[in-house]
Amino acid sequence: MGVLLFIFFIQIAYVTTSTLRLIVMMKGNAKLASIISFGEVFIYLLGLATVLDNIDNWLNVVVYCFGFALGVYTGSLIEEKMAMGYVTVQVITRKEDSDMPQQLRNAGFGVTSWLGEGLSGERLVLMVLTKRRRQAELVNKIKEIDSQAFVVSSEPKTFIGGFWVRRTQ
Template sequence: MVAIIESEIFSLILLPALIFLARVIDVSMATLRTILVVRGIKILSALIGFFEILIWLSAITQIMANLNDPTNYIAYAGGFATGNYIGIWIENKIAIGYQLIRAITTEKADDIINKLQKEDYKLTRSKAITNGKQVDILYIPVKRKELSNVLKIIRNHDPEAIYTIQDIKALSKEALPSKPITKKNKTKVFDHKRKGK
């Protein structure tokens, strides 16, 4: 084991690879943790931070022990850059949190509302004037993982609808669908009626 660690292959290839991998993991965790902190998810943020700093310490220890090898610096910097990208990619995949969609439509508001209500989404409708035209503004709170489903409904009924999306830190349970939106529900979005209406 000592012979492997002291070998040229270890110092030129394996050690930089390990530093790169450790940095990718710890920066990915740091990126994810930062996003979770902004969203107010405390316990998971703290847990990720604990393991993040352990991995970072192992990487920086190897750098400090091998200051004369520029390959390690390149591996450290490369791992940092890659870790940022992967951290954001992971966060987008797990899609934690809530978002508010503001959709502005001129003609198809009733169709959009009917379809969203059939899928049990909650929304608020208001009237406004844009460039001399009367429009409807729909406020639709959703879980982030359901965002694409709602946007698809809006685009299908009004391709010219204007919408903005805003992250929200907290949301009352009354603002969300009373039953979870599943893939099965999505494929049968128009086949069931909203209960209690």
């Protein structure tokens, strides 16, 4: 039973570490990602060696796979809590005379807005850049102002100039 628990928890640790390394690397921190990868491979080898040493028990392989699956889930939960980086949120509202840009600015968000053309007339288009941990707050504020607004978000890799560069320097 001790071997099964070891395999299970080592797999959770391995995949969680692997997920975190990938996130850190995608956010552009190659040095931290390489440090994390050392621990990741060490944990992986411990788990794999244990399974291979006890390969005669099929339950070890099943637990190894189950630990992997739970590690993916655990890693995604941790990533959600970390909420690293920024999101760009584009908002399209039918209310071209809306004061949404000013309300969002008053809430601490950087907003650029312009008039656009939709299928049935003018639309107000907003581009908002915010930290990922504030994304839910932003979306809730948008819904509060205009529940019919069209909202799309994405994660920018790089940005130069503008509101955020001045604030983060």
